[in-house]
Every structure is written in C-alpha cells, then in structure tokens.
Amino acid sequence: MKFKFKFGDFFLLVGTLLVFSLSIVLWIFIMTNDQYFSHINQTSSVAQQSRNRLNNSIYDLYIPTCSYGFKNGQLYRLYDAKKNLPLEFAKELKGIKFKNLNVVSTSRSKYERMLNAPDYIQLTFPDEVSIKLFTKQNTLENGKKFRRVFISNSDNRLYLGNDETTTVYRIDLARANFTKLRSYASHAHSMTPVKLVRLKDYYEVFYTNAERWRVYSYLTNNQTDSYFVSRLLGTTNVTAHSSKKGWITYSLNYYTKLRIPKSGTKKHDLLYTKYEKSKNLAVHERLLDSVDYVHKLGLSEQDLRFFDTNGMAISYTNYIEGLPVFAEQHTPQIKTSFTPESMQVAFNNIDLQIPIPFDGQTRSLPSTDTVLQELTNQGLKRDQIQRIIVGFRMVKDNSHDHLANLIPTYYVKAYNRWQSLSEWQKQDLTALNKDNKEGAQ
C-alpha cells in the first residue's frame, strides 16, 4: 500500500480544526460575559439606573468636612457659602502626586504648637482615616492614620496630624497648587472664633462664644420598601415575615435579611444583615469595604460623608454646611458594623433631597465650655467625654408632608455613644458610670 502525504489536505484539515475551535472559543466568550447580556437587558427602574450611573467615587465620601484658619492670632472656623473649602481641597488633591512620607514629630507640645501656628490652614476629617486612603498609594502605607491636614505656605509639602498619638507626618508633593484654596480661606465669608481643646481622643473644636446657628430646611424623599428589597436582596426567592413588634423582615435565604419598619409606624430605620465570616482586613480595606455597602443602598450621596469609626463599625452621615445631620435623635444616616459572624448596615431611609432657601430662623447655642461645664456638673466624667460637636437634629416640619428642619444642637460622644446634649442631660449618669467601672474591672 502506497502512502501519499499531501500538504494541501493537511493544511485544510488543520485550518478546519482551527476555525472550528476558534468558533467554540468565541461562542463561549460571548455566552459567559455578563456585560454582553447586561447591555441587552435594560429593564431595571429609572431610579436604579440613575443610582448606578452616578457611580460616585469611593473617595468622595472620604473628604474633610471642616476648615480652620487664623486671623490676627485667633483661630476661626471658616465658612463660605460660595466656596466649599473642603471640596476645593478634595478637587485639588485629584491632580497631586504624593511622594515621601516622614514622621516630623510625636511630642504633644510640638503637636500643640502646630495646632496653634497661624501659618497653616487646617482641614479636618470627622474621625481618623488611613493615610493610604488619602494618598491612594501603596508605597506610603504603614497602617498610619490621621485626622488633620495642615496646609503650609509651600505647595511642595503637606502635614498630616494624628490627634490621638500627637504625631505629625510630612508628605512631599508634586503638581500641587493650593493658591486658590489659600485665597478662599483668607476671604472666607464667615469666620466663627474657636479654640482647640484636648478631650479623651482628639483635639475638639470649642466655640468660644455663644453663637446663633442657622436652621436649614429640606424637602425629603424616602424610597419604598420594594426599592431597598430589590437593591439589597434582589427580586427572586425573597420571603417576607411580619412581626408583632412592627417590623417586616425580608429574607433572601438564611444568610441575608432586611428588616423594614411597617408602614404607619413612623419609623425610618432599616437593618440589613448578611451572615458571613469576617475577613481579616486592614483599616483602609475595612473603610473601603463598608463603602461598597453604602453604594448598594442607593441613598442620595450628595452630602454624605464619612463620620465616625471605632474600627469595626463605620458611620456615614449627611454634612450640611460643614455640620453632621443626625436622624431619629442621635443616629447617623448609615452605620456599617462588622462582627466575626456577620456584617450589618443600619440606615435611615430619609434622603435630604432639595434644600429650601434660608428663612431667617436661627437657634442660639451656648459656648462649648459652658456645655462641658454643664455635663461635668451633672456627673459626666470629663475623661469619658470623647467628642463635643455642633450638629443638626432632623425634625419633621408639620406644615408639609416631606419637609424637614435641621435644628442645630450640641452632640456629645461619651462611653462610645453619641447622644444629643438634652439626651445626656436626661441620662442616669450614676448608673452609667457604675456600669462602666464594672465593665473596666
């Protein structure tokens, strides 16, 4: 038998096998790519599309909320209705290249000298954030945290301050230009005299005089239960269970639940729980992880900012003209909590939607020293007071269904809990001090 090898036949066979295999590969690629099908299926609600489309940057939630500067040796809280100074700073940061990070000092006296140095504009975050989150660079990461940014007269460096450890870091910069920010700060429309006083954890801003604070109003919006159920649990295999205590619990499976107040209860606090083993995350990773859940809720994020953290729980709330808004007496808008077995997101479903022009209504608040004196006289131990701030309490306006007034109020954090001044004044502090003492033992 004679064997004839023909090159033409061989290449035809190889070619046919190749085009056949390629068609299988391409077919699999198309069939397994979600984005191809998400393009075809666009039936979700307009609201949901708009939320997804907005696609806020993770870092938009982590920007400073207050700015301070000196004039004639006096420290002032700076505010300008036409120029949002912290926002200008955040915009400027986007083009900056961060270089070396060095520790300048760790001594308390040097830190306090820096706090009172008139050469710097200070911008503060509500609580400590990681340097990595600020610079978005791995090279500078060492798990270091800070709360305060000092802007000097030079564009080549920034100083970061950690109130708790009284550490000052210096970051060298390239392509930075803070000229505009310095000009805005020196021409700020409103300047409220303040001083910085060391409390348990931080240097807190103390208003030295009694001040008249504006009462702001907003038209509010709250999404339906089904909106949150579909965003957090999806639309299929969701079961509902109604309790006698005024809650409806929606469950996707045994591990994912959403608790919603029944309509008519006048409550607006929802609780999303996902049972899963906690991951071992670094500080900045935990902060970023919680932002994913914040985005998932689909609440308005226009004024939403990072507010407070104790490491395992991270809170976000709306900031109006530099002050945080508390809903339901003393709760922030969103609180994500991570435990070894689960993660929870407690949130309020009232969105501040449309601001209403200021109508001249103000509320007078005493100086912070007076408030501190009142609290200590009442029995609250000074070394347990972690924070004293002015914030807004959201109160429904009875003249309109969807109108809320933001009433300026002092809020105090002590024993790791936030409460309004009036709530602390009603609190049985003897029992609390006793519980705390027993807990410490």
Place this chain on the structure above:
Amino acid sequence: MDRKRIEWLFFVVFLLIDLYLGIEIWRSPINLSNTGDAQSTSIRSEMRADGIDLPLHISHKQRSGYYLAAKKRNYLSGKLSSLTEVNTHFSKSDNILTGTPKTQVTLSGNHRQILTQLNNFKNDSENVPFGAKFKYEPSMSGSNTYCYVQSTDYGQVYASDAQLMINVRNNAITNYTISYMGPISAVREPQLIISAWHAVKAMYTDREIVNNSRVMQIKLGYSKLTEVRGSTILLPTWLIWVENKTTKNITVKRVNAFTAQILQSGNSYSVQKN
C-alpha cells in the same frame, strides 16, 4: 461528496461563523477591564456603532455647582413706567413683558455688528428692563430671533422664566418678549457635580440620544427644579444639544448635574435652526 469537499465546506462555514462572532464581540460593549478609560472607550465605540457622533473633546473633569433660589415676585411690572422708548404689554399670568419700539430700530452690518446693536438696545433700561442681566445664546437663536438667557454670578439660567427674545424682521427690531426671575442666590455651599462626559453617557444609557444623531454642544447651566415656600429652586444641569441627522431637528436635553438623572417633562425643547 468526497471527504475533501466536506472539509472545505466545514472550513468555509466555520470561518464565516468566526467572522460573525468576531464582529459581534468588536461591536458589543464588552469591557475587558474595569478602568474608567476602558469603559469610556467602550461606550464611545458603542455610540459610534449606533450612528451617534460626538464632539471631539468632551471634558471628564468634575466641577462644582449650587442649588440656587430666586424669590417669586413680579419684577417686571414695577419697571413699566421706566420703559419710555417702547410700547409695552404685560401679561401678569405668565409674567411676560412684550415691548415694541416706538421708533424703528434698524440693524445693519454683519452678524457681529448686529449683535452689538442689539446689545446696546437691550442694555438700555428705557428699552428693556434688566436687559444688562441677559446674555446672548447663539445655540437657541434663529435667523429672525435672537435669544438671551439670564446670567448670574453662578452661571446662566436656561428656563422660560428667565429669557429675552428679540424678534427682527427686515433689518429692524419688531418687538421683544422678556421674563425675569429676579436676583438669584445660592441656597447652600457648592457641591461636586458630574462631568460633561458623564452626562452624555447618562443620556445614552437612558436612551435619550436616538440612533443616527449628532451631539452638537454640551453646556453647564441652571434649570428650574421646583417651587417651594415662595421661591423657585434651580439646580445645575448639563444641557445637551442633539441633532437628528435625518430630520435635522435639534433638541436640547437636560441632565441633573448632581444625580445624573435626565430631567423630563417640559425640560427639553426644540431649537430653531439658523
């Protein structure tokens, strides 16, 4: 059929299938990475495939914008007595003033010179009340109609309540209509707004830009949102001029620059072509 013919047939059929699948993948919005640039390129190519032309450069830069408010008052009626050079008619219900020059105002020269003459006319408080607060808007003007929009410290207002239209015929001003919102101020401090590119993308994903059309111009301006407690609330919007390539009709659509939502009902209107 012999084996060789069958092989050839398979080869050709699968080659055609490969070509088809390859083209499908190339045309589809599949992203191989999650970076913003890749998404941007993908949406651009998707829009190109739908016959949508975009301007060469659309900014990706985020800016800041304000919620603004204007007190709802009858600003024009108080100015009627000072309009000595025009015959006036004021409609209280619409808050629109119509003015007809008492003596003929002729216009001459090229387009630029005509605009200068019109500016002089509108800036004279005996002709037009608050005329100096209005700025020429070429993209909303026609061959015989010159459109001006109310200008503020924060930007221009694009609303029927804040507009001056000067009508011209046979090189002379025939009349004008004006509506004025009054002094406008910021309600709160500025906030970050979406970029122009983000607004175009939002419109496209919301199917507000039809196939076979051309995005002509993108501008940031203020639009009316609602009226509350006797004030008109305005918010920053991206105004996007879109021309239908077949009919040549131009429509202006608006995107909420805070939320990237499309503003509906009465907020998009047709533009007379020059």
